Amino acid sequence: MSTIELRSLTKRFHRLVAVDDVDLTVGAGEVVCLLGPSGCGKTTTLRMIAGLEAPTSGDVLIAGRRVNDLKTRDRNIAMVFQFYALYPTQTVAENLAYPLHADRLPPAELAKRVQRVSDALQLGHVLDRLPGQLAEGEKQRVAVGRAIIRDPTCFLFDEPLSRLDVQLRETMRGQVKEILTGLNKATVIVTHDQLEALTMADRIAVMRGGVIEQSATPHDIFNKPTNLFVASFIGTPQMNLIPATLIGPGDAGAWRFRIGGQTAAIVVDPAVGRLAEGTAVTLGIRPRNIDLAAGGADDGLAATVDLIEPMGAETLLHLLEEGQDLRVVVDARLEPRVGDKLRLRFRPGQTHVFDQSERRVTA
Amino acid sequence: MARDTSRGVRDAGWGWTAFAGIVAFVYFFPVLWIIVTAFKTYNDALAVPAKLFFTPTLENFVGVFSRAYSAGGQAVNTGLELFFLNSILCAGSSVIFALIIGTLAAFGFSRFPLKGNDTYLFIILSTRMLPPIVVIIPIFLMFRVTGLSGTYPGIILLYTAFNLPFAVWMMKSFFDELSVDVEDAARLDGSSGFRVFWKICLPQVRAGLAATAVFGLILTWNEFLFALLLTGVETRTVPVAMAQTIGGDIGVRWGLLAAIETLFLVPVAVVTFVLQHHLLRGVTFGTIKR
Numbered sequence: 001m002s003t004i005e006l007r008s009l010t011k012r013f014h015r016l017v018a019v020d021d022v023d024l025t026v027g028a029g030e031v032v033c034l035l036g037p038s039g040c041g042k043t044t045t046l047r048m049i050a051g052l053e054a055p056t057s058g059d060v061l062i063a064g065r066r067v068n069d070l071k072t073r074d075r076n077i078a079m080v081f082q083f084y085a086l087y088p089t090q091t092v093a094e095n096l097a098y099p100l101h102a103d104r105l106p107p108a109e110l111a112k113r114v115q116r117v118s119d120a121l122q123l124g125h126v127l128d129r130l131p132g133q134l135a136e137g138e139k140q141r142v143a144v145g146r147a148i149i150r151d152p153t154c155f156l157f158d159e160p161l162s163r164l165d166v167q168l169r170e171t172m173r174g175q176v177k178e179i180l181t182g183l184n185k186a187t188v189i190v191t192h193d194q195l196e197a198l199t200m201a202d203r204i205a206v207m208r209g210g211v212i213e214q215s216a217t218p219h220d221i222f223n224k225p226t227n228l229f230v231a232s233f234i235g236t237p238q239m240n241l242i243p244a245t246l247i248g249p250g251d252a253g254a255w256r257f258r259i260g261g262q263t264a265a266i267v268v269d270p271a272v273g274r275l276a277e278g279t280a281v282t283l284g285i286r287p288r289n290i291d292l293a294a295g296g297a298d299d300g301l302a303a304t305v306d307l308i309e310p311m312g313a314e315t316l317l318h319l320l321e322e323g324q325d326l327r328v329v330v331d332a333r334l335e336p337r338v339g340d341k342l343r344l345r346f347r348p349g350q351t352h353v354f355d356q357s358e359r360r361v362t363a
Numbered sequence: 364m365a366r367d368t369s370r371g372v373r374d375a376g377w378g379w380t381a382f383a384g385i386v387a388f389v390y391f392f393p394v395l396w397i398i399v400t401a402f403k404t405y406n407d408a409l410a411v412p413a414k415l416f417f418t419p420t421l422e423n424f425v426g427v428f429s430r431a432y433s434a435g436g437q438a439v440n441t442g443l444e445l446f447f448l449n450s451i452l453c454a455g456s457s458v459i460f461a462l463i464i465g466t467l468a469a470f471g472f473s474r475f476p477l478k479g480n481d482t483y484l485f486i487i488l489s490t491r492m493l494p495p496i497v498v499i500i501p502i503f504l505m506f507r508v509t510g511l512s513g514t515y516p517g518i519i520l521l522y523t524a525f526n527l528p529f530a531v532w533m534m535k536s537f538f539d540e541l542s543v544d545v546e547d548a549a550r551l552d553g554s555s556g557f558r559v560f561w562k563i564c565l566p567q568v569r570a571g572l573a574a575t576a577v578f579g580l581i582l583t584w585n586e587f588l589f590a591l592l593l594t595g596v597e598t599r600t601v602p603v604a605m606a607q608t609i610g611g612d613i614g615v616r617w618g619l620l621a622a623i624e625t626l627f628l629v630p631v632a633v634v635t636f637v638l639q640h641h642l643l644r645g646v647t648f649g650t651i652k653r
Contacts, residue, residue, distance in 0.1 A: 051550075052550070072547070072551055073550050073551070073553045079547075079548065083542065085548035087545060087548075088545070089569075090566075098549070098552055099552040099553060101552075101553070101558075146548075
């Protein structure tokens with residue numbers, strides 16, 4: 001079985017704790033994205049799986065076997081590096097064939113395998129070129145080809161698409177996902193690009209400061225962030241995080257909060273009932289989950305349009321409410337103007353309440 | 364002449380090209396003088412003002428290999444071909460040894476740094492900080508005691524030690540520039556440490572090997588002082604032999620000396636020419652940002 005398991009994995013560089021007691025299991029055929037800002041320990045974790053970095057403590061298990069003491073070359077892992085790490089003095093064909101050197105295949109068999117991979121990745125026309133003569137997207141495909149040419153236990157990707165331009169990234173994202181689905185191997189992708197993680201992963205592990213903050217499906221990461229960090233890190237435009245005070249229960253399952261000088265009734269997770277009245281909380285709501293109240297209505301939160309960012313089909317409004325910046329995505333046809341006073345309604349059940357320990361309040 | 368304005372580069376024009384030509388000519392003039400003199404007769408070579416037009420002769424070149432010389436009042440029956448072979452053997456093998464040892468050492472210093480790595484590197488370089496004349500006395504004494512004096516292993520050993528610091532420093536700077544990711548990739552692809560070095564790293568530093576070899580070759584090929592004091596009659600190198608043709612019954616035979624020098628230039632010139640493609644990259648290492 002192709003699985004990866006990390007048990008209390010820790011890596012210290014002198015005083016700096018890069019990876020702190022990480023537990024993670026990647027099942028056979030599962031694609032897990034390690035997502036986090038730079039310096040969160042995601043690449044170090046990946047390098048420990050590969051054996052390029054020795055853990056300070058904890059275990060790495062591959063296919064159920066502890067590999068801490070196994071050399072990198074004996075782990076049978078394929079990895080795609082951020083800067084591709086192609087062998088600069090070897091042609092594309094030689095690069096692709098390199099991982100097979102230990103198998104001592106007959107030349108005909110070797111050529112056949114190279115052919116198969118180069119066909120799958122449309123590299124046939126560049127087989128005789130050196131890496132320095134390739135376009136960025138071709139280098140990327142060679143790096144992927146080199147990883148998939150043999151039959152490794154698992155796959156590691158370090159920021160695989162970060163060097164491509166936006167358009168190429170979009171096509172490659174689809175291609176890589178397709179390849180990964182076909183491989184059906186335990187795969188770990190390191191990325192700081194949430195879109196990459198959300199589209200390619202079966203499961204996302206959000207990391208910060210060497211710790212996995214949340215490990216869940218892309219859907220749950222997006223819709224049920226476990227704490228303030230995950231909530232703010234995932235999603236564009238960023239989730240609104242609004243300091244508020246819990247007043248108490250309102251009508252129809254809603255709870256009343258004081259936001260600045262105003263009071264708003266918002267339908268939230270009933271688990272907030274266990275918080276004492278008067279508790280300071282942070283409300284989190286995504287900019288697409290706020291509606292503008294019809295003109296003349298006096299419910300919802302009053303705010304003034306401060307800045308308008310057209311995004312094509314939608315428009316991102318920045319509104320000010322007593323110094324608090326609120327982001328709201330509205331239909332582009334609305335065409336509001338700076339200085340307009342609007343009333344905002346939070347869609348029921350879409351507002352998260354975070355307590356003072358920054359954790360989401362939930363049953 | 365096409366002006367390549369697409370890269371923002373314009374060629375310098377005829378004026379500067381001519382100026383560069385003059386400077387290059389001034390630099391090359393001594394070499395030219397030697398080559399021309401090699402084809403002159405004894406009398407033509409001594410003529411003042413120097414003859415620009417003369418009947419070229421090969422007698423000097425014939426003389427290089429066929430005559431016995433009176434050197435330092437002592438009759439020497441060996442022709443210069445032996446000394447040329449000596450020079451090739453000593454310079455060639457010491458460069459090869461220095462390249463092998465130096466490259467391995469440099470890879471170690473670059474990839475597996477010791478505690479106090481820089482100190483070790485400094486110590487290695489410090490052996491070249493003293494002028495040769497200072498170290499010649501202890502080395503001369505050591506060679507006498509160990510019986511290395513006048514032997515091939517002795518002078519090759521010395522030249523290898525001579526070339527090593529340069530080889531280590533030069534090659535280390537090349538290894539330092541390589542992407543470690545590429546080596547990690549090779550390890551993941553199942554390569555042993557040695558295979559990573561041999562198949563992945565070494566091909567990437569070919570320019571460095573070429574540059575190091577040429578510099579080392581020029582250094583040892585032209586070396587005079589140690590060769591004078593530490594080689595014997597049979598192991599003498601060309602620079603020493605050349606000096607010993609001066610003197611004798613008819614004074615300095617400039618034509619003969621020039622012929623030896625011309626032949627002496629050939630091997631280094633050929634090697635440099637063959638490796639020039641690599642050299643250009645080799646000597647500008649580290650100056651071009653990737």
